[in-house]
Amino acid sequence: MNPDQLKARIESKRDDLIDLTQRLVRIPTINPPGDFYTPCAELLGDRLRARGFELKYIRATNTPGDSDRYPRTNVVARRTGKKAGPVVHFNGHIDVVEVGSGWSVDPFAAEIKDGRIYGRGTADMKGGIAAAIIAMEALLELEPDLPGTLELSGTADEESGGYGGVAYLCEQGLLTRDTVDHVIIPEPLNKDRVCLGHRGVWWAEIETFGRIAHGSMPCLGDSAIRHMGAVLGAMETTLYPQLARKTTAMPVVPDGAKQSTLNINSLHGGQGEGHDGLPAPVVADSCRMIIDRRFLIEEPLDTVKGEVREMLESLTGSRTGFRYALRDLFEVHPTMTNKDAPVARSVAEAIRTVLGRDPDYVVSPGTYDQKHIDRIGRLHNCIAYGPGILDLAHTPDEYVGIDDLVTSAQVMALATYQLVHGHG
Numbered sequence: 181m182n183p184d185q186l187k188a189r190i191e192s193k194r195d196d197l198i199d200l201t202q203r204l205v206r207i208p209t210i211n212p213p214g215d216f217y218t219p220c221a222e223l224l225g226d227r228l229r230a231r232g233f234e235l236k237y238i239r240a241t242n243t244p245g246d247s248d249r250y251p252r253t254n255v256v257a258r259r260t261g262k263k264a265g266p267v268v269h270f271n272g273h274i275d276v277v278e279v280g281s282g283w284s285v286d287p288f289a290a291e292i293k294d295g296r297i298y299g300r301g302t303a304d305m306k307g308g309i310a311a312a313i314i315a316m317e318a319l320l321e322l323e324p325d326l327p328g329t330l331e332l333s334g335t336a337d338e339e340s341g342g343y344g345g346v347a348y349l350c351e352q353g354l355l356t357r358d359t360v361d362h363v364i365i366p367e368p369l370n371k372d373r374v375c376l377g378h379r380g381v382w383w384a385e386i387e388t389f390g391r392i393a394h395g396s397m398p399c400l401g402d403s404a405i406r407h408m409g410a411v412l413g414a415m416e417t418t419l420y421p422q423l424a425r426k427t428t429a430m431p432v433v434p435d436g437a438k439q440s441t442l443n444i445n446s447l448h449g450g451q452g453e454g455h456d457g458l459p460a461p462v463v464a465d466s467c468r469m470i471i472d473r474r475f476l477i478e479e480p481l482d483t484v485k486g487e488v489r490e491m492l493e494s495l496t497g498s499r500t501g502f503r504y505a506l507r508d509l510f511e512v513h514p515t516m517t518n519k520d521a522p523v524a525r526s527v528a529e530a531i532r533t534v535l536g537r538d539p540d541y542v543v544s545p546g547t548y549d550q551k552h553i554d555r556i557g558r559l560h561n562c563i564a565y566g567p568g569i570l571d572l573a574h575t576p577d578e579y580v581g582i583d584d585l586v587t588s589a590q591v592m593a594l595a596t597y598q599l600v601h602g603h604g
């Protein structure tokens with residue numbers, strides 16, 4: 181097939197691509213709580229059934245948040261060619277995050293302005309899902325006897341960890357290295373970038389302890405908040421500089437995330453907030469901090485945890501009355517696909533053909549569903565590639581550029597063509 185033919189076919193579907201993106205965005209699949217997953221999955225399913233795909237709807241029962249009111253509905257569509265060949269799988273999450281404030285447009289109207297579609301989920305990542313569908317449809321129109329198998333899954337709960345979505349499909353054997361060869365996740369990483377993976381995550385809670393007493397006589401108590409102040413001080417003087425010195429082979433974007441990072445998500449000590457009237461005078465006997473540590477592929481998780489524990493232990497040694505607890509909340513290991521993996525090579529080649537330039541290789545600062553495909557599915561030939569600007573994800577006035585939608589669909593179609601013909 182001539183690449184120009186495929187590009188032209190997709191260009192001719194521009195209006196269809198816009199319309200499909202708009203229809204997906206107009207279903208407000210906000211997570212939490214996980215609204216409208218079923219109609220959104222059905223919109224994808226109905227569309228692909230009409231193109232000869234077989235469908236499976238899978239409800240991830242007994243996963244966090246699943247209920248009859250908010251079922252964790254996933255769809256897997258599969259089209260097996262008459263000629264044998266590799267299985268290419270597109271995975272996109274159908275959930276979006278809350279709207280938040282600061283919008284100048286209706287977040288679920290999917291309005292078009294200046295060549296962009298605006299709305300929650302346009303970039304992250306309903307535009308990418310629509311582009312993948314248009315890519316597969318154009319391929320099948322031009323080559324009805326396309327070998328191999330095309331799959332698309334629309335999955336729940338990526339924004340809340342993916343347990344009722346991709347993790348569940350992997351556990352059910354639907355997205356593993358035994359059943360799928362190549363995976364492309366059309367997350368918004370830009371039309372000219374191949375995203376190889378993501379950093380790791382460790383969330384933990386640090387609690388410092390004190391002794392409650394009357395606020396007029398702090399000498400009789402021991403302030404947990406002052407102990408936490410010492411923790412903050414140690415972070416500034418030792419831990420942050422230590423993290424900033426680490427280097428990595430991971431091409432993380434943006435530049436500021438190309439190191440180990442630690443965010444303090446929340447900090448609370450003493451009396452609860454939200455009561456009426458004046459507070460009572462007491463010395464705080466507890467102070468709690470939630471930390472969000474993002475780490476690199478070069479760092480073992482034990483080391484990551486060990487650094488924090490060491491800092492706390494050294495305070496125990498140096499500070500009178502210092503007592504603490506450190507609790508693990510959540511962890512994800514980093515993942516990075518090799519640049520030479522077949523799916524990465526094919527998408528890179530397709531970017532060269534469509535855009536006439538070399539792709540950038542990037543690693544996402546935060547995690548996405550590749551973690552489950554990697555660890556549960558043991559399928560390492562997986563990348564993220566899709567339209568939209570990463571920085572716009574989760575922001576007010578999120579948008580996706582229409583030209584970028586078209587370009588990325590062309591790249592996905594060309595890459596898929598190469599892969600199903602075994603040229604990957």
Ligand SMILES: [Zn+2]
Pocket residue numbers: 273304305338367368548
């Ligand atoms: Zn996303």
